[in-house]
Amino acid sequence: MSRVKRKEDIFFTQFKEFSELTVSAAELFLDIVENYSEKADLIPEVKEYETKGDEEVGKIMTTLNSSFITPFDREDISALALQMDEIVDGLENVAARFKLYDIDAIRPEAVDMARLIVNATKHLDIAFEKFPDFKKDASILKHTKAANDVEDEGDIVYRDALARLFREHGDTIEVVKWKSLLDKIEDTLDACKDVANDIRNVIVKNG
Template sequence: MSLNSIFQYFTPKDKKVFFPLFEQAANNAVVMATILVEAVNTTNPATREDLIRQIDKLENKGDEITHQLYLELGKNFITPFDREDIHQLASAIDDVADNIQGAANRMSLYRIDDFNEHIKKLSDLILQGSIELEKAIKELRDLKNKRNIADSCIRINSIENQADHIFDRAVADLFLYETDAIRLIKYKEILSSLETATDMCEDAANVMESILVKNA
């Protein structure tokens, strides 16, 4: 066997394995976030319930993609970047999807049909963060456009900071104006899941920044 054949054997087919899976996971999060925005803006309860069911199905799809990434991580001797970074990035994207689903399910279970501006703004920020996340992940294939990845990570950090501010304001308003303790708890849990989704976008951005540093 020639030396080239040996290298070919041990080199992972990352473009056929890891990167497509990451891109599928990121795109799945974007679709979920898009549907979430539709759900909090519709005034039709039946439409909202249908949208939430779609989010459930997509979260299951995301779990399958994440599981496949973990399987490939175990099977491949050589990986396109650090194994820990692959695991953390996959987990962060999965957590974005989990928290979108968590917020949507609470809206349904708690029978919330009055979506205030705080919930709508946080949902919009999740969508913005997911879109930037997908953009950055698409650039990971060859790392030629590192500036584009860095710019998306910066925007994700800014989005997360905005989400923190909105969340703090939303919780403050709940304690100031909401007199129904049960309703207050319901809204706070939904807001918390939404804000955590933006945190997970930032976690993914932090992993990508780490990858950029290691591949500088």
């Protein structure tokens, strides 16, 4: 049986729904970058996920403002919701710039990083599935660590991508465009790591 009372269940349900949304958004983003010539027209759908992410934050904040009892500190609930939103915002930010920068082909490192984002969000989703029992289920930390490890792997891909970009590309404008895009993809991976750390902090504070 879950440790939380029925009135507290709603927070965990909302976080899990939000987590599932981040996975779906990450998978859509990956599909776009893997098959850019055929799937670039799906970019507006990433914006739809960004809008849904804002709605999920609104739901959590509304619940928070109307709840006397919460499963952990109110400020941690708020911070976690806002940090999850950074993942979806980051994906939309990059996708929108593909059109803004008139990108006609995706660099392979961007695809690699998109795959890592999917991997990280899936680990976070498992952590959120187990989150209602965070005082008893130590395996949550395994998945937050895995999300952190994915981000560390992303750091290596990101640095190698920049080195290759600066070394091989002679068009300064293209270098500027792709430096910006790679930076923002890396920021999205960082947001995944921040969510993992926020979950871990909740466990440490309330364990």
